[in-house]
Amino acid sequence: MDALATVVFIFSYVFSLLRISTAVDTINVNQHIRDGETITSAGGTFQLGFFSPGDSKNRFLGIWYKKVVPQTVVWVANRESPLTDSSGVLKVTQQGILVLVSGTNGILWNSNSSRSAQDPNAQLLESGNLVMRNGYDSDPENFLWQSFDYPCDTLLPGMKFGRNRVTGLDRYLSSWTSADDPSKVYGICKIDESPKCECMKGFRPKFQSNWDMADWSKGCVRSTPLDCQKGDGFVKYSGVKLPDTRNSWFDESMNLKECASLCLRNCSCTAYANSDIRGGGSGCLLWFDDLIDIRDFTQNGQEFYARMAASESEASSSINSSSKKKKKQVIVIFISITGIVFLSPVLILYVLKKRKKQLKKKEYMDHKSKEGENNEGQEHLDLPLFDLDTLLNATNNFSRDNKLGEGGFRPVYKGILQEGQEIAVKMMSKTSRQGLKEFKNEVESITKLQHRNLVKLLDVAFMAEKDVDL
Numbered sequence: 001m002d003a004l005a006t007v008v009f010i011f012s013y014v015f016s017l018l019r020i021s022t023a024v025d026t027i028n029v030n031q032h033i034r035d036g037e038t039i040t041s042a043g044g045t046f047q048l049g050f051f052s053p054g055d056s057k058n059r060f061l062g063i064w065y066k067k068v069v070p071q072t073v074v075w076v077a078n079r080e081s082p083l084t085d086s087s088g089v090l091k092v093t094q095q096g097i098l099v100l101v102s103g104t105n106g107i108l109w110n111s112n113s114s115r116s117a118q119d120p121n122a123q124l125l126e127s128g129n130l131v132m133r134n135g136y137d138s139d140p141e142n143f144l145w146q147s148f149d150y151p152c153d154t155l156l157p158g159m160k161f162g163r164n165r166v167t168g169l170d171r172y173l174s175s176w177t178s179a180d181d182p183s184k185v186y187g188i189c190k191i192d193e194s195p196k197c198e199c200m201k202g203f204r205p206k207f208q209s210n211w212d213m214a215d216w217s218k219g220c221v222r223s224t225p226l227d228c229q230k231g232d233g234f235v236k237y238s239g240v241k242l243p244d245t246r247n248s249w250f251d252e253s254m255n256l257k258e259c260a261s262l263c264l265r266n267c268s269c270t271a272y273a274n275s276d277i278r279g280g281g282s283g284c285l286l287w288f289d290d291l292i293d294i295r296d297f298t299q300n301g302q303e304f305y306a307r308m309a310a311s312e313s314e315a316s317s318s319i320n321s322s323s324k325k326k327k328k329q330v331i332v333i334f335i336s337i338t339g340i341v342f343l344s345p346v347l348i349l350y351v352l353k354k355r356k357k358q359l360k361k362k363e364y365m366d367h368k369s370k371e372g373e374n375n376e377g378q379e380h381l382d383l384p385l386f387d388l389d390t391l392l393n394a395t396n397n398f399s400r401d402n403k404l405g406e407g408g409f410r411p412v413y414k415g416i417l418q419e420g421q422e423i424a425v426k427m428m429s430k431t432s433r434q435g436l437k438e439f440k441n442e443v444e445s446i447t448k449l450q451h452r453n454l455v456k457l458l459d460v461a462f463m464a465e466k467d468v469d470l
Contacts, residue, residue, distance in 0.1 A: 028121040029094055035059060035086035040066060043126040046074070050088055058082035061090060061100055061109070063128055063147070074128055074154040075147050080244040080292045081108040095276060096120035096132055096144045107245040107285075112302075113145040116278060120144065127158045200294065202235060202312040224309035228267035234260065235308045239301030242273060243291040250275045252283040259284030260305065273304035391415065395425055 025042050027033060038049035047066040050059050051073065060083070062076040078100055087103025096117025100109040111132060119135045130147040131140075140146070148159045153173055155161060163170050197211075199220035205211040206221045226232050254262070256274055263269035268288050275283030291306060394415030395402045404412045404424060413425045 026123045029092045033090040041124045041126045046128040048124050078109040107248045111145040115144045128156045202308050224312050231310050234305040238303045244293045248287050250285045254284035271306045
């Protein structure tokens, strides 16, 4: 009897431990939640675990009111990616990301956080908010991720609804397809744009008539079917929320180039992306089914590459190439105009300076030419040479007081050389009507003539401005 009591006590103790273990509200990187296990908020209001809605046999990870009957689910993680068995496991990665994997390690859902983490842990708050924290930092502003940012069909106290214009995050509600299927209507889009939904490039509405009536529920289909044998390509989409990770696969050791090559070789692969966007991106994430729940994010969006038919990918590449070419042309035109504006004054100054230099050069050449003519004239005369300074000193700078008279179109000045000899200086200036040739002829004639009534010619000087004879 004592032995039986002991066994009962031990079982009761172990059962109480199990009850305590399932009552915790937090999991970390060393803990997992498997199908059949739950965590409960500190006040016992909400519970997180796996469930099957209605008559469905599919399994979903969700949050529900613990004390409300019948079970009332307020949030579902894998709405688009149900489990078909009980192999699901919820994990916390070292990067601070919640990951729901199946028994084959396929990722069914992840929290998709891009913020860095240290000692991450996930906690179910009494408000019903599932949060990912750094350590035990309880400041909501520092949460790495929270389920309140991704509501389903239930608006709980403390939730915010609408668009966060700082982060670009859209918060909206979407109903269940049915009581047995929590997956949201295919292609639900933004709430603050018109039209609210649109197809990605390379896709078209499945039922255009429905779209014309603002019914986007059936989503989009490819404009051109894939043809792996003829060679598909990929189109890059930026600034978006990644598609739900239904039937996806990842490898943290691969880079993006290896990821692209692997996806291209597998005809079932529909898209690829980096599994971790930090530090420029790393890891490989592949999709093997329709791409669901892709939304534009103006901020904090990510990039992925969707598989497209060769014609679609080439058209997209051509558009991107044309766009880049236009951008380059605009840049070239802008730089050219800017250069002209700034260089015009410099060019004008350069032209003026060059023209001035050419004028000076012309004046110099004219002067040299004149000197040549003068020297040529002097070579024919067997006379001594006087420089201009000597004549200026002798005539007191051609003073009016020294002027004797004017004849032959030229004035005559009296002068006294330094040795005392008196001279008469006859000068032809620019204003004289007698030309240089006539002046030279006159000088040569006087030189050759010898008469007692003629004054002896002592010298002749040719200068740029004036010609004189003595």
